[in-house]
Amino acid sequence: MVFRALAAALLAVPLLPATAAHADASGPKVTWTVQPANATAADGRRWVERTVDPGTTVTEHLAVRNLGTVSAVFALTAADGYLTDNGHFNMLASDKKSSDAGTWIAVQPSVTVGPNETRVLPFTITVPAGATPGDHPAGIAASVLSRSGTLQVESRVGFRVMLRASGAARSSLAARGVTVHYEQSWNPFRAGTIHAGYTVANTGNVRADARTSLSVREFFGLHHRDGGAATGELLPGGNRPADARVHGVWGLGPVHTKILLTPADPAGPTEVTVWIVPWPQLIAVALLVALLFVLRTTRRASRRRLARLLDDARREGQALRKDNHP
Structure with missing residues (x-):
C-alpha cells in the first residue's frame, strides 16, 4: 500500500525555501533544503518570479542541499500552484495532473546529493504561444520516499515559481454572495452593529493583496467606516470568504451598506440596503x-x-x- 504524503504536515506550510527532515525507521535521518539559485549557488531569493513572453523559453536554477550524514536521492517535480484555505501557497500533489504553469517547467527527474553537499541544477520554463496574459502560479519541489511500517511516505519541500505572461494586466476584485444583517442592542440607548458576510473573488488576471472596508450610511445621513481589513493574497480566479462589522449604527429605518474593495471592482462597489425596525x-x-x-x-x-x-x-x-x- 502506498500513501502519497505530500504530506499533511508539509502541505500545511507555504512552499518557500525551507528545511525538511524525515526519519526513516530503517535508516538515518535525511534533512534538506531546496531554493532558487543562480548558475553557481543559492542566490537568496525566496521564490522565482518572472515575466515571460508567450512562445519563449527561459532558464532558471535551483539548489538542493543535503544537510544529512548520508547520500540521498531526491525526486524533482513541478506542478501548478494554488493557495490553501488559510492563504498559504502550495502545489498540486504528485498524483494530481497539472494543466497550467506546472506543465511549462522542465526539470530533471531526480538528483543524488552527498552528505553536506549542495547541487545546483538548471530548469527551463517554456511558455506556450497561446498563454493568456497574467499570472500563472507553479511550484518546484524536492522529495524523498521513505517507509513507515507498511506505508510508503513521500515528503517534500519546495518553492513557488510565479510566472506572469506578458500582455494586459487586470487587477480587480468583486464581492459575491453578500449578506447583510443588523445585530440589534436591546438597550435603547446603545447603538447596534451591521454585519456583512461575503466572498472576495479575484476577477483579474494577476494576483492581488486584497483589502476590504465597509461603509454604512443611515437614514439621518450619519456615516460610519471601519478601519479596513486585509483579506490576504488572492490568485487569479481565487476567492476567500470574508466578513466585516461596523459598530455604532442606530438602525432607524433604511441603512445603506457599501463594500469597498482594493483593488477596486470595475463594476463599482457593492451596496445593499436593509430596512431596520x-x-x-x-x-x-x-x-x-x-x-x-x-x-x-x-x-x-x-x-x-x-x-x-x-x-x-x-x-x-x-x-x-x-x-x-x-
Whole structure:
C-alpha cells in the first residue's frame, strides 16, 4: 500500500525555501533544503518570479542541499500552484495532473546529493504561444520516499515559481454572495452593529493583496467606516470568504451598506440596503407614552378628587352658616 504524503504536515506550510527532515525507521535521518539559485549557488531569493513572453523559453536554477550524514536521492517535480484555505501557497500533489504553469517547467527527474553537499541544477520554463496574459502560479519541489511500517511516505519541500505572461494586466476584485444583517442592542440607548458576510473573488488576471472596508450610511445621513481589513493574497480566479462589522449604527429605518474593495471592482462597489425596525427605541417610546398617560390620568384623577373635596368643604361650610343664622 502506498500513501502519497505530500504530506499533511508539509502541505500545511507555504512552499518557500525551507528545511525538511524525515526519519526513516530503517535508516538515518535525511534533512534538506531546496531554493532558487543562480548558475553557481543559492542566490537568496525566496521564490522565482518572472515575466515571460508567450512562445519563449527561459532558464532558471535551483539548489538542493543535503544537510544529512548520508547520500540521498531526491525526486524533482513541478506542478501548478494554488493557495490553501488559510492563504498559504502550495502545489498540486504528485498524483494530481497539472494543466497550467506546472506543465511549462522542465526539470530533471531526480538528483543524488552527498552528505553536506549542495547541487545546483538548471530548469527551463517554456511558455506556450497561446498563454493568456497574467499570472500563472507553479511550484518546484524536492522529495524523498521513505517507509513507515507498511506505508510508503513521500515528503517534500519546495518553492513557488510565479510566472506572469506578458500582455494586459487586470487587477480587480468583486464581492459575491453578500449578506447583510443588523445585530440589534436591546438597550435603547446603545447603538447596534451591521454585519456583512461575503466572498472576495479575484476577477483579474494577476494576483492581488486584497483589502476590504465597509461603509454604512443611515437614514439621518450619519456615516460610519471601519478601519479596513486585509483579506490576504488572492490568485487569479481565487476567492476567500470574508466578513466585516461596523459598530455604532442606530438602525432607524433604511441603512445603506457599501463594500469597498482594493483593488477596486470595475463594476463599482457593492451596496445593499436593509430596512431596520428600531424595536428597542419603539418600545422605549411606547413605555414613555404609557408612563406619560398614566401620569396624566393620575393627575386628572387627583385634580377631580381635590375638586370634590373642595366642593364638599364648601357645602359643609354653607350648611354650618345656615345652622348658626336661622
